[in-house]
Amino acid sequence: MRGIEGALHVLARVREGRFASEVLRDSGSAMTPGDLSLAASLVYIVLRREEMWRHIVGGFLRSGDARSRREGGRSPGRPAAGGRLPPQVADCLLVGTAGLLELRHFAGGVLVNGLLEHLKNEGQGKFVSLVNAVLRAVGERGSERVEALRRSASLEDRALWAGVPVWSLPAWTKSWKRSELNELFDLMRIPPASSLRVSPGRADVLNGLLREGGLEPESSDLSGALRLQSTVLPTSLPGYERGWCTVQTEGSLLVASLVERFWRAGVILDMCSGRGVKAGQILQSLPKARVECWELSRGRHLSAVREMRRLGVEARAELRCGNALELEPREAPTLVLLDAPCSGSGTWSRKPESKWQLSWSRFDRLVAVQKDLLARALDLCAPNGIIIYVTCSLLRQENENVVAEVLAGRANGVEVPSPWGTSGPFHRGRPWGAYIWPASPWLDGFYCSIIMKRAEV
Incomplete structure (x- = not known):
C-alpha cells in the first residue's frame, strides 16, 4: 500500500469511528516506513483542520468552471443540485487540498497524480476531471484563502483556521475572553510532539538507545521526562516493551x-x-x-x-x-x-x-x-x-x-x-x-x- 492510498484507507476507517493512530498502527506492515510516514502526515493534516479544508474546497466547487457545475459539485460530502459526491471523491479532495497547502517536502504534482490514479482504480473515473480542476485551483489560490481566514476579525473564520469546530464556539466564548481565545486558537496550531516518561533508573541507558536510533531526546522541564521532536508510535521506541519508557504528554x-x-x-x-x-x-x-x-x-x-x-x-x-x-x-x-x-x-x-x-x-x-x-x-x-x-x-x-x-x-x-x-x-x-x-x-x-x-x- 502506498502512502496516498494508505491515507485514504485510514480516513475511511476514521469515518467508521476508528482512531487514526490505531488504524495506522494496524496498517504499518502493509507500507514501507516512508509510505507510512506520508500516510500519517496526510491523515493528520486533514483531520486537524478538516472543517477548513471542506470550506475551501466547497468555495472552489461553488465558484468553479462549467465542468464542475455539470458534475454537481459543492462542498465534498454535502448535498448538491446534482447529488452527493461519493465519500472516496470527497476524501481525495480533502487529502489533496490539505497536502498541497501544508506538506512542505512532497511534490504537489505527485500527490495530485496519485489521487487521480486512485480514483481511476476505484471506478470513480468520471470525477477525475472535477478533482483535477479543483486541486489546480487550490494550488493557485488556496494559500490566499487560508491566510484570509487567519487574518480575519471573524471568530468563526479564526476557528476554521485553528481547527476548532464552529458549532462549539458558544462554549468557547462562555469560557474565555476574546483575547484569550485568540491566544488559545494560536496555540492549537502548534504541531504536537511526543514526550516520554522514563521509568526509574533507566534514564541513562534510554537516552543512549534513543540517540542511537536517531531520535535525539531533549531534557524536559519535568523530572523523569524526555522530549522528542516528533510524534512516535510507542511500540517503535527502544526499551518500550521492557517497560523503560512510556509515551505520555507533559x-x-x-x-x-x-x-x-x-x-x-x-x-x-x-x-x-x-x-x-x-x-x-x-x-x-x-x-x-x-x-x-x-x-x-x-x-x-x-x-x-x-x-x-x-x-x-x-x-x-x-x-x-x-x-x-x-x-x-x-x-x-x-x-x-x-x-x-x-x-x-x-x-x-x-x-x-x-x-x-x-x-x-x-x-x-x-x-x-x-x-x-x-x-x-x-x-x-x-x-x-x-x-x-x-x-x-x-x-x-x-x-x-x-x-x-x-x-x-x-x-x-x-x-x-x-x-x-x-x-x-x-x-x-x-x-x-x-x-x-x-x-x-x-x-x-x-x-x-x-x-x-x-x-x-
Missing part, C-alpha cells in the same frame, strides 16, 4: 504528579483509568501505594492490564472493568483520581478525529456524566480524603460549572488551592480549579480541581 504527567503530592496513605482509586497510563506513573513514583482502577471500556481495560505487566507493577494494581457509577471499592479510598470523560478540547491537536464526532447533544450528555461521577467520587472517598477532578477540556461547562454545581449541595466538600500557580501555561479557573494551556508541542490542555472531603461534623 500535561498528563503534571496531573498524575498531583496524586504523588497529596497522597499520604491508604488506597488510591482511579475511577476512569483508561489504558492505565496515569496509574502506571503513580505506581512507579509511589512504591508503597496500591491503586484500584475502574474502566468501563473492555478494550481499554485490557490495555491497562497489559500496561501494568509491561511496567512490572501489576502486584499493586487491582483492575476492574465496569461502570464507575455502579462499582464498589474494596475499601474506602483516601484519594480518588477522577479523569472524567469529556470533549477532549485540550487534546484536539493531538487527537483531532474526536472533535468531528462531537455535537451539542453529546456534549450535554458528557457534562451530565461528569456531574454524576464527581458526586459519586465524593460519596466514595474516605473522610478527610482528596478528590482530584480532571478533564482534558478547556471549556468551562465541563470544568468550573461541574465543580460548582456538585459542591453547591455538599457542605463536606472544600476546594484545595492548586499548587501550579498562574505563570507560564498555568491559568486559574473562574473561580474553581486551574488550567494547563497547550503552550508547547508536549503539552495538552487540562483542567484540574482538588477537593478535600471534610469529616462529617
Whole structure:
C-alpha cells in the first residue's frame, strides 16, 4: 500500500469511528516506513483542520468552471443540485487540498497524480476531471484563502483556521475572553510532539538507545521526562516493551504528579483509568501505594492490564472493568483520581478525529456524566480524603460549572488551592480549579480541581 492510498484507507476507517493512530498502527506492515510516514502526515493534516479544508474546497466547487457545475459539485460530502459526491471523491479532495497547502517536502504534482490514479482504480473515473480542476485551483489560490481566514476579525473564520469546530464556539466564548481565545486558537496550531516518561533508573541507558536510533531526546522541564521532536508510535521506541519508557504528554504527567503530592496513605482509586497510563506513573513514583482502577471500556481495560505487566507493577494494581457509577471499592479510598470523560478540547491537536464526532447533544450528555461521577467520587472517598477532578477540556461547562454545581449541595466538600500557580501555561479557573494551556508541542490542555472531603461534623 502506498502512502496516498494508505491515507485514504485510514480516513475511511476514521469515518467508521476508528482512531487514526490505531488504524495506522494496524496498517504499518502493509507500507514501507516512508509510505507510512506520508500516510500519517496526510491523515493528520486533514483531520486537524478538516472543517477548513471542506470550506475551501466547497468555495472552489461553488465558484468553479462549467465542468464542475455539470458534475454537481459543492462542498465534498454535502448535498448538491446534482447529488452527493461519493465519500472516496470527497476524501481525495480533502487529502489533496490539505497536502498541497501544508506538506512542505512532497511534490504537489505527485500527490495530485496519485489521487487521480486512485480514483481511476476505484471506478470513480468520471470525477477525475472535477478533482483535477479543483486541486489546480487550490494550488493557485488556496494559500490566499487560508491566510484570509487567519487574518480575519471573524471568530468563526479564526476557528476554521485553528481547527476548532464552529458549532462549539458558544462554549468557547462562555469560557474565555476574546483575547484569550485568540491566544488559545494560536496555540492549537502548534504541531504536537511526543514526550516520554522514563521509568526509574533507566534514564541513562534510554537516552543512549534513543540517540542511537536517531531520535535525539531533549531534557524536559519535568523530572523523569524526555522530549522528542516528533510524534512516535510507542511500540517503535527502544526499551518500550521492557517497560523503560512510556509515551505520555507533559500535561498528563503534571496531573498524575498531583496524586504523588497529596497522597499520604491508604488506597488510591482511579475511577476512569483508561489504558492505565496515569496509574502506571503513580505506581512507579509511589512504591508503597496500591491503586484500584475502574474502566468501563473492555478494550481499554485490557490495555491497562497489559500496561501494568509491561511496567512490572501489576502486584499493586487491582483492575476492574465496569461502570464507575455502579462499582464498589474494596475499601474506602483516601484519594480518588477522577479523569472524567469529556470533549477532549485540550487534546484536539493531538487527537483531532474526536472533535468531528462531537455535537451539542453529546456534549450535554458528557457534562451530565461528569456531574454524576464527581458526586459519586465524593460519596466514595474516605473522610478527610482528596478528590482530584480532571478533564482534558478547556471549556468551562465541563470544568468550573461541574465543580460548582456538585459542591453547591455538599457542605463536606472544600476546594484545595492548586499548587501550579498562574505563570507560564498555568491559568486559574473562574473561580474553581486551574488550567494547563497547550503552550508547547508536549503539552495538552487540562483542567484540574482538588477537593478535600471534610469529616462529617
